[in-house]
Amino acid sequence: MPENLNFAPMVKKTLQEQIYNELQAALMRGQFLPGEVLTIRALAGALGTSIAPVRDALQRLIAERALEILPNRSAYVPLMSRSEFKELTIIRLKLESLAVELAVEYITIEQLDFIRKINEEMNCAINKSNASKILERNMEFHFSIYRAAKSPLLFKLIESLWVRIGPLLVVPLREITSNDTVFSDGFCNHIKIINALESKNTIKASNSIIADIQETAEWYHTHYNFN
Numbered sequence: 001m002p003e004n005l006n007f008a009p010m011v012k013k014t015l016q017e018q019i020y021n022e023l024q025a026a027l028m029r030g031q032f033l034p035g036e037v038l039t040i041r042a043l044a045g046a047l048g049t050s051i052a053p054v055r056d057a058l059q060r061l062i063a064e065r066a067l068e069i070l071p072n073r074s075a076y077v078p079l080m081s082r083s084e085f086k087e088l089t090i091i092r093l094k095l096e097s098l099a100v101e102l103a104v105e106y107i108t109i110e111q112l113d114f115i116r117k118i119n120e121e122m123n124c125a126i127n128k129s130n131a132s133k134i135l136e137r138n139m140e141f142h143f144s145i146y147r148a149a150k151s152p153l154l155f156k157l158i159e160s161l162w163v164r165i166g167p168l169l170v171v172p173l174r175e176i177t178s179n180d181t182v183f184s185d186g187f188c189n190h191i192k193i194i195n196a197l198e199s200k201n202t203i204k205a206s207n208s209i210i211a212d213i214q215e216t217a218e219w220y221h222t223h224y225n226f227n
Helices: 015-028 040-047 051-063 082-106 109-127 131-148 152-169 171-175 182-198 202-223
Strands: none
Touching: 015 040, 015 051, 015 152, 040 051, 082 131, 082 152, 082 182, 082 202, 109 131, 109 182, 131 152, 131 182, 182 202
């Protein structure tokens, strides 16, 4: 081992890492809308921290293309074209169906009970028109399954896609009409996914997650005004 190595002391999680995780989760949950400008000072105030770690976290998200930068150096949530959305959906279908297929092998009874509870909570939120709760429970449902796949690399890839797609998730909650069933259909698809996982049916599990993603994507193609 060379004697002149000079590594910084290891810490469990830096403040910048915590802020990055908070902003990443906010993007995934649809807390920021497409086109929304994120100023460092406002975020620092909301997070109760100094400007420097917020700036570092934003730069990381910009490097990952989760955010883009304006000429005045402010960050903003990128708008999405129809072709970009279609490409993201195709990739999601491949990666998320693979994660569900892997989860069939590893998921435990306790994990199944947990995701069933999460889905019921999502349904309650749908009935109460609780937008933030719907998005939160939907994300938790999906990622609880993807964690069960025991593939950290695949999990990170899916996470990066949700950071890009997340800002669109809130749109149906603002534009949905009484005739739309996008959320109730999602709840029903989730039940099919749970049943397939419980019965260890890989094909049905994969088909059900594909249906869930495709049906939601179709809503956007029909209703959303892409950039």
